[in-house]
Amino acid sequence: xxxxxxxxxxxxxxxxxxxxxxxxxxxxxxxxxxxxxxxxxxxxxxxxxxxxxxxxxxxxxxxxxxxxxxxxxxxxxxxxxxxxxxxxxxxxxxxxxxxxxxxxxxxxxxxxxxxxxxxxxxxxxxxxxxxxxxxxxxxxxxxxxxxxxxxxxxxxxxxxxxxxxxxxxxxxxxxxxxxxxxxxxxxxxxxxxxxxxxxxxxxxxxxxxxxxxxxxxxxxxxxxxxxxxxxxxxxxxxxxxxxxxxxxxxxxxxxxxxxxxxxxxxxxxxxxxxxxxxxxxxxxxxxxxxxxxxxxxxxxxxxxxxxxxxxxxxxxxxxxxxxxxxxxxxxxxxxxxxxxxxxxxxxxxxxxxxxxxxxxxxxxxxxxxxxxxxxxxxxxxxxxxxxxxxxxxxxxxxxxxxxxxxxxxxxxxxxxxxxxxxxxxxxxxxxxxxxxxxxxxx
Amino acid sequence: xxxxxxxxxxxxxxxxxxxxxxxxxxxxxxxxxxxxxxxxxxxxxxxxxxxxxxxxxxxxxxxxxxxxxxxxxxxxxxxxxxxxxxxxxxxxxxxxxxxxxxxxxxxxxxxxxxxxxxxxxxxxxxxxxxxxxxxxxxxxxxxxxxxxxxxxxxxxxxxxxxxxxxxxxxxxxxxxxxxxxxxxxxxxxxxxxxxxxxxxxxxxxxxxxxxxxxxxxxxxxxxxxxxxxxxxxxxxxxxxxxxxxxxxxxxxxxxxxxxxxxxxxxxxxxxxxxxxxxxxxxxxxxxxxxxxxxxxxxxxxxxxxxxxxxxxxxxxxxxxxxxxxxxxxxxxxxxxxxxxxxxxxxxxxxxxxxxxxxxxxxxxxxxxxxxxxxxxxxxxxxxxxxxxxxxxxxxxxxxxxxxxxxxxxxxxxxxxxxxxxxxxxxxxxxxxxxxxxxxxx
Numbered sequence: 091x092x093x094x095x096x097x098x099x100x101x102x103x104x105x106x107x108x109x110x111x112x113x114x115x116x117x118x119x120x121x122x123x124x125x126x127x128x129x130x131x132x133x134x135x136x137x138x139x140x141x142x143x144x145x146x147x148x149x150x151x152x153x154x155x156x157x158x159x160x161x162x163x164x165x166x167x168x169x170x171x172x173x174x175x176x177x178x179x180x181x182x183x184x185x186x187x188x189x190x191x192x193x194x195x196x197x198x199x200x201x202x203x204x205x206x207x208x209x210x211x212x213x214x215x216x217x218x219x220x221x222x223x224x225x226x227x228x229x230x231x232x233x234x235x236x237x238x239x240x241x242x243x244x245x246x247x248x249x250x251x252x253x254x255x256x257x258x259x260x261x262x263x264x265x266x267x268x269x270x271x272x273x274x275x276x277x278x279x280x281x282x283x284x285x286x287x288x289x290x291x292x293x294x295x296x297x298x299x300x301x302x303x304x305x306x307x308x309x310x311x312x313x314x315x316x317x318x319x320x321x322x323x324x325x326x327x328x329x330x331x332x333x334x335x336x337x338x339x340x341x342x343x344x345x346x347x348x349x350x351x352x353x354x355x356x357x358x359x360x361x362x363x364x365x366x367x368x369x370x371x372x373x374x375x376x377x378x379x380x381x382x383x384x385x386x387x388x389x390x391x392x393x394x395x396x397x398x399x400x401x402x403x404x405x406x407x408x409x410x411x412x413x414x415x416x417x418x419x420x421x422x423x424x425x426x427x428x429x430x431x432x433x434x435x436x437x438x439x440x441x442x443x444x445x446x447x448x449x450x451x452x453x454x455x456x457x458x459x460x461x462x463x464x465x466x467x468x469x470x471x472x473x474x475x476x477x478x479x480x481x482x483x484x485x486x487x488x489x490x491x492x493x494x495x496x497x498x499x500x501x502x503x504x505x506x507x508x509x510x511x512x513x514x515x516x517x518x519x520x521x522x523x524x525x526x527x528x529x530x531x532x
Numbered sequence: 533x534x535x536x537x538x539x540x541x542x543x544x545x546x547x548x549x550x551x552x553x554x555x556x557x558x559x560x561x562x563x564x565x566x567x568x569x570x571x572x573x574x575x576x577x578x579x580x581x582x583x584x585x586x587x588x589x590x591x592x593x594x595x596x597x598x599x600x601x602x603x604x605x606x607x608x609x610x611x612x613x614x615x616x617x618x619x620x621x622x623x624x625x626x627x628x629x630x631x632x633x634x635x636x637x638x639x640x641x642x643x644x645x646x647x648x649x650x651x652x653x654x655x656x657x658x659x660x661x662x663x664x665x666x667x668x669x670x671x672x673x674x675x676x677x678x679x680x681x682x683x684x685x686x687x688x689x690x691x692x693x694x695x696x697x698x699x700x701x702x703x704x705x706x707x708x709x710x711x712x713x714x715x716x717x718x719x720x721x722x723x724x725x726x727x728x729x730x731x732x733x734x735x736x737x738x739x740x741x742x743x744x745x746x747x748x749x750x751x752x753x754x755x756x757x758x759x760x761x762x763x764x765x766x767x768x769x770x771x772x773x774x775x776x777x778x779x780x781x782x783x784x785x786x787x788x789x790x791x792x793x794x795x796x797x798x799x800x801x802x803x804x805x806x807x808x809x810x811x812x813x814x815x816x817x818x819x820x821x822x823x824x825x826x827x828x829x830x831x832x833x834x835x836x837x838x839x840x841x842x843x844x845x846x847x848x849x850x851x852x853x854x855x856x857x858x859x860x861x862x863x864x865x866x867x868x869x870x871x872x873x874x875x876x877x878x879x880x881x882x883x884x885x886x887x888x889x890x891x892x893x894x895x896x897x898x899x900x901x902x903x904x905x906x907x908x909x910x911x912x913x914x915x916x917x918x919x920x921x922x923x924x925x926x927x928x929x930x931x932x933x934x935x936x937x938x939x940x941x942x943x944x945x946x947x948x949x950x951x952x953x954x955x956x957x958x959x960x961x962x963x964x965x966x967x968x969x970x971x972x973x
Contacts, residue, residue, distance in 0.1 A: 192919075
């Protein structure tokens, strides 16, 4: 039997999706912060894409200056609370902690960060006020981590900022894509609300920008435009049976769970196709939603999967089983999924070779494709002069300015799909770029 | 098995671990429980005319996650009538005839001293300890440290006590004095059979920064207290050593101050203490810590081949010299074990900012620091800040053939004598250009 039963109410859902990095209490934070060695030129800072002064904020927590600690974090990263919870700290700051060299548990930097940020969030303690208005306006497309971070920095520099968001909530994938055991939707929303209150930018929800006319209007009304649109839906596998009932994309499946968990279809035997972090999340979440059997199917060997080891461990811990060196050939079923036909593969040098005659049918009643999100080429093609890279990401210079100088871009749409912290880091550079670009024009 | 039996000026106890006169020895219940747990002796909470205490009495110094590395208190002597204490002393001695019960005393007049000594001896006390150390409250009334700070008064009162005492008399000294040997010698002159030290150090442990009241807070006001706990051990060890090395010290020493483990106790003993007294560690962890102290001491003695306590007492004293007698030709430099290094670079920044700029960082982005031997003065700082045991060690570089002390330097006209003397020790040491500091992180 599966470890989890299908959650019927919010309480059961909460139990199935217990936070893996729960909030520390004051004593835990004090003890944990006491352990920090205050390294010189600390490796944790070097490992953080937003270069948060981690030893400083930990020391501030230890001396009871928790608000000061939060300020240290927010100065480098506006998604302080979110990143403390959703960052893959195991491979970033905590992975770089020198205690690892001593086989001592690294400092729980992520949880300490959330401890400090939660302090200001729950007390509603403001840390910033917008800069003196400079009369210039910037439009931001997408209220995800990139867009909101850019909005905050631009407000500090005195710009009027309007954020246009296609969906009904801010935070992008933090709300719609991050596994619920990493952060709750409420926590994600609270952080954006906290920022919006201080920086006082506008967010227009349910306001997708589409059509050349709308872009022309934006260009007429704003001196610069920031694109933080992320990625699109799950890419097609281009095999038969993808349109069968109960064959879903991972991004869409996870979004459904986060928005409408009690009406999300969960199969009895679920196969998740893919070997990345999203595949691990989708498999883990299917199991926590009560699927009795969940399999990960990856076309390469186990050690070649893209997912972080700790993400794989999380999936394994809830009973997910792995199938490796299997490539889907056909999704089986008449109107709904009844199985997948796989072919076994082997690695020869850099090439993955299907083994002829090794096809086999694997019965299941749900397939989740976690094989990457598509790039929003059609959307971007509506804007004149924006070049894309071969892989469909937006081409930018080192200030994250696109080939159309009025447009800057950051986040998944540029980096092809990375962490929240990368989006924040890039957006801060882009905001600086916009400021320099517009200052030079005046 | 080594024999832990202890004898301080004729006061015998099954081991050298006594409870100091303090809250843990306030009652017969506590002392019985302590003896039952393994303590060898107890100095009763100071007897005298009972006092009235404040509510809110202790303040603590915490260091990071470690609580109570230092404690201060403003509690006074016993607040219980003498007859109750005497009855309980008698009862304890009935159950534990071979354990040491010492009555700590603090009264004012000669008559009071004579009376209370007779009462305590009648109750069965094995010895008397004169509390000339308490640095808060009682000293304002001319007792406690007020006596310990006036060697002649100390000597006089000790004399009064010796007029009637038939059991050994220990004089407990206050550390709140410039030279501890002065009151120690006064105790000898007064006829004391032993001294004990240190009593607590006058202190303010901290201030509440919200209301500006120092700790402990007594209805919005505070007062200086007496400081004790692990943080005071270095001060106690030095004073014990000073007394032990004093030529006129003909009586034994009971060591007190910052003792929590067998190691602390042995340190006191090898610096000249005959036995030790413990308070704060018991207030923190209870009487049970004595089990660790006893087994630790036994194991240590076995491993070193000691059989009796006498063999340990003062064992380190011959290795303590005045500064002028240290060998200036001895030269150590730091050595970093790159296998053990965890790359925190605390040694680098400590040496760079706090010492002699004798540690470098590799240019290639690697993080393991290296020692610049010609700049290293052998100060030990890097090895002290290093969080890894035995990662940075100090390696001897001289060939041990030369031994020249400051005293020798003076005698041989090798010591610098004027402000710009080129015989200064730092001449020839590399010092970076001051302006180069500005480019650094």
